Amino acid sequence: MGDDLYAMQIDGQRCKGCGRCIEGCPVNAIQLQSGKAQILRRRCVDCGDCIRMCPNQARAFNADTLATLSLYPYSIALLPPSLEVFLDTECFSDEISFEDLQDVFSNMGFSEVFRVAEAAEVVGFIIEQHVLRKLCARPLFSSSCPAVLKLIRMRFPGLLKHVAPVLSPMEVAARLAKERAAEKTGLSPEKIGAFFVSPCPAKAAEARDPIMTTRSAVDRVIGVNLVYRDIITGLSRKAVVNRRNEAEGTVATGTGTGCSAGDRPLTTSMTVSGIHNVIRLLGEMEGGRFVRTDFVELLACPGGCPEGPLNSRKPFASISDLGGLIQKYRVKQRFHDHEHLLDIYRRGCFASAAPILPAPAEVADPDQSVHAGVGT
Ligand code: SF4
Ligand code: SF4
Structure with a gap:
């Protein structure tokens, strides 16, 4: 490696x-x-x-740069829900449309944009079916945060059976987007580059060395911090034009979004965010607690992906507002009808390739570390 x-x-x-x-x-x-x-x-x-x-x-x-766009005849920007939550609420409200966002990424050199929120809906449905059909250990953990997956492999291997056997929304998005682009353009999949616009380093690590599959469909990961200025500048111009059009009688369409865990409520579920809180909860689970909970979304960042480390110096939604915002955007748009989702589930699409194996952590040298964290 x-x-x-x-x-x-x-x-x-x-x-x-x-x-x-x-x-x-x-x-x-x-x-x-x-x-x-x-x-x-x-x-x-x-x-x-x-x-x-x-x-x-x-x-x-350690991220990719926009220069790698030239390696692919056709390139797709995969936009995470955390970016949409930010753009739609903190900066531009309903002044911009998804088409505006597409234009901004097109100006950067991308051929098209794909919303990871669509894939999150698919993943959420698959998880719900596993829970409702009682096909898995209880509670089931989301597999969307790679930092949490690594933590479980290293520190809590006895809990690996609780991880949902489904690919992450990022991975599902790359597969859906490439399949559609191949159909549309006639290009072979290797000529289509899927670029994830990431709020965190963990997603880059997941794409380069995937845990839930043998090979990732994500070809490149660029930090949201790299394109932040271009997005804000481009959308600011769009917002001015849209405001002018609206004043003249042309109505701009709204921007929808989604969330990382899908949008259908499970019977009993909870979200735990912040790596220290996650460690504490997993420790309690090892002790036999929370067996009556169906589903737990575990996120390493305090407040979840909108507070990812590459976002954190930006004016993103505050942690206290986040629960309400995600709830609001969960119901804003549906991408697939129930029958289509059921068909995806029955065909076993997007199941993880193999059981996740433990990966014991390297032993730290006690003479060289000064540690004040939760545990080792
Ligand atoms: S805080 Fe520790 S575990 Fe987290 S990214 Fe830095 S070195 Fe890795
Ligand atoms: S919670 Fe943080 S580390 Fe985990 S996927 Fe989201 S942004 Fe990345």
């Missing part, structure tokens, strides 16, 4: 060896060596907490 598979990197020039990240890393994956922070690759779960904590911006996200 080459170093480029890893999503997190440390910029040795910027690191001052202050140790702030070492104290905050929830899994004790950072050590000081020769006065510089070093990440233990097989302990790190890519939660991105050290990006938030470093006062010297010495944490780098």
Whole structure:
């Protein structure tokens, strides 16, 4: 496994060896060596907490750049629901349409845009069917946050049977988008590049070294921070034009969105966010608690993906507002009717390729780490 598979990197020039990240890393994956922070690759779960904590911006996200667009005759930008929640609520409300967003990505060089919210609806339905038909261990965990999956593999392998045996919304989106683009253009799938616009390093790690499948359909991952300025500038111009059109009598259509866990309520479910809270809950589950809960969505970031580390310095929806926002957007748009979703489920589409195996964490050197996190 080459170093480029890893999503997190440390910029040795910027690191001052202050140790702030070492104290905050929830899994004790950072050590000081020769006065510089070093990440233990097989302990790190890519939660991105050290990006938030470093006062010297010495944490780098090993992402792809827009230059890689030229490698593909046809390219698709996969937009996560977290980006839509932000754009639709914090910045532009109903002043922009999805077509406006498509135009902005087209100006960056993409051939088309695909909404991951559509895939999240499919994944949510499959999970619901597993729960309703009692085909799985109880409670079932969502498989959408790769940082949580890594954590379970390393620290809580006895709970792996609780992970929903379905691909993540990002992975399902890439497959749906490529299939449709191949039909539309007649191009072979390898000529179509799927680019995920990511709120976090964990998604880049998932695409490069997938846990739920042998090979990811996501070809490239670009950080949302890389395209943020282009999006805001492009949409600001669109909003001005739309306002003018509306004043003149032309109505702009609204932008819909979705959420990471699908939009159909399960009997008893809960969402736990923040890596420290997730660790605490998994510890309690190992002790036999929560057996009456059907489904648990586990998200490494406090407040979920809209608070992903690559988003966190932006004016995203505040954590306290997030539950209400997600609820609001869950019911805003349906992409598939019930019969179509049932057909997808019955055909076993998007099931994970193989059981997830434990991946014991690398042992940290106690002489070189200064740890104040929840556990090791
Ligand atoms: S586990 Fe999280 S905080 Fe620790 S090194 Fe990895 S990304 Fe940084
Ligand atoms: S909660 Fe979302 S943004 Fe945060 S690490 Fe998990 S998948 Fe990434």
